[in-house]
Amino acid sequence: MSLSAEIKQWQAKLAQLMDEGDQLLARAEALERQNAVLQDRLAERKDEGGLAPLKRLYDEGFHICPAHFAEGRDEDCLFCLSFLHNEGSVPHKGE
Ligand SMILES: [Zn+2]
Known part of the structure; x- marks a missing residue:
């Protein structure tokens, strides 16, 4: 070449x-x-206030769903996600 x-x-x-x-x-x-x-x-x-601390906990690799709260998680948990989702869109009572 x-x-x-x-x-x-x-x-x-x-x-x-x-x-x-x-x-x-x-x-x-x-x-x-x-x-x-x-x-x-x-x-x-x-x-x-509200969900931010829970969201952070979830992002750090822990369950926030009632069934497995604060247990370590390896992959996304549908219960956690729906928990975050539902709580996030429904206003808290008394706030
Ligand atoms: Zn979970």
């Missing part, structure tokens, strides 16, 4: 890598934005 052909090949490769870099950057920026939104929501929840 001639040197110029080799250089062209490298340039093509480099352009491809830069494309991929751009895509990764866009993805990272999207994730950062999403993360910021989630952080905001979590902060709002914290101000409201």
